[in-house]
Amino acid sequence: MRTKDGAPGRDETPQERADRLWSEMLQEVRVCQTGAQILFGFLIGVAFTPRFAALPDFDKNLYVATVVLGAIATGALIAPVAFHRFLAGHGLKPELIHIAGRLIATGLTTLALTIAAALLLLLRTATGSPATAWVLSATVLLWFTMTWLVLPQVVLRRAAADRVAPHEHDGAEGDRSP
Template sequence: MMKDSAPGRDETPQERADRLWNEMLQEVRVCQTGAQILFGFLIGVAFTPRFAVLPDFDKSLYVATVVLGAIATGALIAPVAFHRFLAGHGRKPELIQIAGRLIATGLTTLALTIAAALLLLLRTATGSPAAAWMLSATVLLWFTSTWLVLPQVVLRREAAGRMATSERDDADGDRSP
C-alpha cells in the first residue's frame, strides 16, 4: 500500500485524516467549553437589575457581545454537527478543511467576545471608558499576538530553517566529485 503522509510520519491518507480529526476534536473541546460558559454568563446579564440602568452604548455593546458569543459557540460546535452528517461518506479530508475554517471563525469571534465582554465589564467597574478601551484593546492585541502572530513566526522560522538546510545541501552537492 502506498503511503502519502505528513513529513516524518508513515501513515495512509485515511490514517492521516483520522489523526488530524482526533487532534482537532481535542483542541476544540477546550474552546467549546469556554465559549459555552461565557455565553451562559452573558445571557444572564440582561436579567440583572443593573442592566436596565446601563447607558444605551453599554446596552448596544452587550447585544453585540451576546451575538458574537452565539456565533463563537455555534462555530465551535459546528464541526461536530458537520461530522454527524458526513460520517461514513468518506469525506473526512474535506471535513477537516471545513472544520479548520469553522474553528478559526470560532476562535476569532471568541476573542472578540472576550474583548467586548471585558470592555463592558471594565466600563461598568472602573467608570473610566478610556481605561476600559485601553485594557480591552490590550487583551485583544494579546490574543492576536499569541493566537495568530506567534504561530506565523514559528512557521516562518521553520520554513527559513528548511530553506537554509536545503541551500547547504545543494552547496555541498556542488562540491562533490
Template sequence: MTKNDGAPGRDETPQQRADRLWSEMLQEVRVCQTGAQILFGFLIGVAFTPRFAALPGFDKNLYVATVVLGAVATGALIAPVALHRFLTGHGMKPELVHVASRLIAVGLITLALTIAAALLLLLRTATGSPAAAWGLSAACLFWFATSWLVLPQVMLRRIAARRAALSEHGDPGGGGRLPR
C-alpha cells in the same frame, strides 16, 4: 493506497492523516467550546439582572453585540461536531477536516472578539473610566492577536527558513536536525 502520502515526516496514508488531524481538532475544540459556552451562558444571564436596566444605551448595545459574538463563536465551535455527525460514513474525512479547521478559526476569532467586548462592558461598568476600559480591552485583543495569530506565523516562517538553510547545506531531504 501507499504509505508516505500523508504529512512529511510521518508514515501515514492520507486517510490516516485525516483521522489523526480530526482527533487533534476535536481535542482543541473541546477546550475552546467549553470556555465559549460558559462565557455565553454568563452573558445571557446579564440581561436579567436588576442593574442591566440602568445601563446607558451604548453599554446595552455593546452587550447585544457581545451576546451575538458569543453565539457566533459557540456555533462555529460546535459546527464541526454537527458536520461530523451528519457526514460520518460518507468517505469525506479529508474535506471534513478542511471545513472544520476553517470553522474552528472563525470560532477562535469570534471568541477573542467576544472576550474583548465582554471585558470592555465589564470594565466600563466596574471602573467608571471609558478610556481605561477601551485601553485594557484593546490590550487584551492585541494579546490574543499576537499569541493566537502572529506567533504561529512567526514560528512557521522560522521553521521554513531553517529547513531552507538545511537543504542549501547538503541535506536535501530535510532529514537532518534543525538548528536551534
C-alpha cells in the same frame, strides 16, 4: 520522522492522516468550546440583572453585540461536531477536516472578539472610565492576536527557513542551532 519512501512526515495513509487530524481537532476544540459556552451562558444572564436596565444605551448595545458574537463563537465551535454527524460514513473526512478547520478559526476569532467586548463592557462598568476600559480591552485583544495568530506564523516561518537554509548553503554555515 521519515516515511518509508524517505520523505519527511508520518508514514500514514490519507485516511489514517484524516483520522489523526480529526482527533487532534476535536481535542483542540474541546478546550475553547467549553469556555465559549460558559461565557455565553454568563452573558445571557446579564440582561436579567437589576443593574442592566440602568446601563447607558452604548453599554446595552455593546452587550447585544457581545451576546451575538458569543452566539456565533459557540455555534462555530460546535459546528464541526454537527458537520461530522451528517458526513459520518460517507468517506468525506478530508473535506470535513478542511471545513472544520475554517469553522474553528471562525470560532476562535469570534471568541477573542467576544472576550474583548465582554471585558470592555465589564471594565466600563467596574472602572467608570471608558478610556481605561478601551485601552485594557484593546491590549487584551492585541495579546490574543499576538499569541493566537502572529506567534504561530513566526514559528511556521522560522521552521520553513530552517528547512530551506541547510540546502541553500550545503552545510557551509555548520550548526544553525541557537
